[in-house]
Amino acid sequence: MDIVVCIKQVPETNDIGWDPKTGTLIRESTGGILNPNDKNAIEAALQLREKHGGLITAISMGPPQAEDALREALGMGADKAILLSDRQFAGADTLSTSYALSLALKKIVRFDLILCGKESSDGMTAQVGPQLAELLNLPQLTNATEIIINSNSVRIKQKLEDGFRILKTHLPVLITVEREMNQPRIPPMDSIMEAYREKDVLVWSVGNLGGDKERIGLKGSPTQSRKVYTKIVKKGEITLLEGEPDKVARELIQILKQRDLL
Numbered sequence: 001m002d003i004v005v006c007i008k009q010v011p012e013t014n015d016i017g018w019d020p021k022t023g024t025l026i027r028e029s030t031g032g033i034l035n036p037n038d039k040n041a042i043e044a045a046l047q048l049r050e051k052h053g054g055l056i057t058a059i060s061m062g063p064p065q066a067e068d069a070l071r072e073a074l075g076m077g078a079d080k081a082i083l084l085s086d087r088q089f090a091g092a093d094t095l096s097t098s099y100a101l102s103l104a105l106k107k108i109v110r111f112d113l114i115l116c117g118k119e120s121s122d123g124m125t126a127q128v129g130p131q132l133a134e135l136l137n138l139p140q141l142t143n144a145t146e147i148i149i150n151s152n153s154v155r156i157k158q159k160l161e162d163g164f165r166i167l168k169t170h171l172p173v174l175i176t177v178e179r180e181m182n183q184p185r186i187p188p189m190d191s192i193m194e195a196y197r198e199k200d201v202l203v204w205s206v207g208n209l210g211g212d213k214e215r216i217g218l219k220g221s222p223t224q225s226r227k228v229y230t231k232i233v234k235k236g237e238i239t240l241l242e243g244e245p246d247k248v249a250r251e252l253i254q255i256l257k258q259r260d261l262l
């Protein structure tokens, strides 16, 4: 069973730069880490490969330094890595990101399963997985905490706000995974060294993907940021409520009503 895992490099700090003209993140100026939720997707892929065999390809769209996230995926055990990197991808919103990924997936041709994290730790829209499934005309199973594959059929345990439900479909499918699905493995040092010294990361540009250039990057992004600002957290606004739970709850309701929050 061949699996593609979509991974994103995210800033390792909140201290990030913004381009005031476009309202977009200046990702080149920040150090990056592999999106924590995507480690769960990689771990899920590794466990499925242990049971069913096949190849795991990790793919990411990002600036050149996103290669580090792909090397980490290779260190964890992915077989191949592809980086979509080109200045023309810059300023992509979620739709344009999903479009570029969909073109790459069409180029990969052979896959049974696409795994994504549920969400990134920076953008946190949780849109890329579902949009990618739509663009590839694939069934999608979201928020999985368990995946069971039996021949051509796929079953997941889906996390809901107030419980779980079981969903079934068939391969090929796109699944987004929750963080509680597994505990990502920490790769041994020799795998990390091998990932850096002996494995390749393929780099694909816009030219390699083909597709409609009007749907790529900022030009292809219907979402435009109107204003970007840093939230100022005022100190000294903490009200400590103490006493019996009933009394505290009543006081809390009063305060929330006074502030028009209830």
Ligand SMILES: Cc1cc2nc3c(=O)[nH]c(=O)nc-3n(C[C@H](O)[C@H](O)[C@H](O)COP(=O)(O)OP(=O)(O)OC[C@H]3O[C@@H](n4cnc5c(N)ncnc54)[C@H](O)[C@@H]3O)c2cc1C
Pocket (backbone or CB within 6 Å): 006, 007, 008, 009, 023, 024, 025, 026, 027, 035, 037, 038, 041, 059, 060, 061, 062, 090, 091, 092, 093, 094, 095, 097, 098, 101, 115, 116, 117, 118, 119, 120, 122, 123, 124, 125, 126, 127, 128, 129, 221, 223, 224, 225
């Ligand atoms: C107008 C606009 C301009 C933007 N400009 C920029 C910019 O210039 N530079 C910039 O870095 N960001 C930019 N962004 C943010 C960019 O759109 C998001 O980083 C990207 O679309 C992913 O969305 P998300 O972080 O919400 O991911 P989610 O949808 O929350 O991610 C879910 C899952 O999708 C997969 N995934 C997400 N992103 C990628 C990826 N890039 N490659 C592979 N898999 C992925 C992962 O599995 C991830 O766990 C811009 C956003 C907007 C709205």
